[in-house]
């Protein structure tokens with residue numbers, strides 16, 4: 463479904479991605495693990511079209527989307543839930559969700575997506591008329607995920623969804639990611655909490671200073687001594 467082929471991405475002179483290749487197949491949860499500054503956010507931003515690779519390519523269902531900007535990739539079926547949620551704090555919950563559907567047409571279809579999102583996140587229904595900035599951290603994360611789902615993506619890119627959340631809420635978010643995946647959306651997940659990410663993922667990639675250094679089935683990575691020492695803090 464998604465094929466990232468040897469991408470190089472720069473910030474000015476800073477060579478952040480030095481040939482990253484990865485794939486996400488239909489139905490999968492794939493996690494990208496790596497320490498701070500490894501290039502995880504840069505990778506998902508390049509896929510989503512917020513940054514453009516200077517070399518290499520990004521392909522989605524066989525189509526070259528390397529040069530497409532974010533408003534176009536969302537129409538192709540890729541939605542990003544950015545690090546730090548980036549919800550619109552002075553809009554209501556409902557208005558934030560409306561923004562997620564901006565790329566779509568077909569009222570009945572969009573209405574159905576609202577039902578799906580509110581079924582997945584009943585709290586958002588309860589709080590739909592409330593200003594988004596007044597939600598708790600966990601609720602804001604749910605809103606960011608709900609807003610992305612309103613674009614009806616085939617692939618969801620999640621950048622640090624559990625960051626700053628209490629442990630109980632972290633569990634809830636991970637359960638919801640699995641549920642979203644069960645309902646047919648593929649997921650590329652970036653997480654500080656690498657252990658939990660590998661527990662729900664099918665496969666994983668380890669990124670170090672802009673390069674993929676390991677790729678395997680998630681359970682194999684979880685059981686690797688090297689990964690446990692370097693990335694799982696054991």
Ligand code: ATP
Pocket residue numbers: 473476478496497498499500501502503504505
């Ligand atoms: P984190 O978990 O801290 O977000 P990350 O793995 O997501 O880390 P990136 O944010 O992708 O890492 O950063 C990769 C490299 O690019 C780092 O060396 C970082 O300092 C650099 N970088 C990131 N954003 C910028 C920017 N806007 N301008 C210049 N350099 C940047």
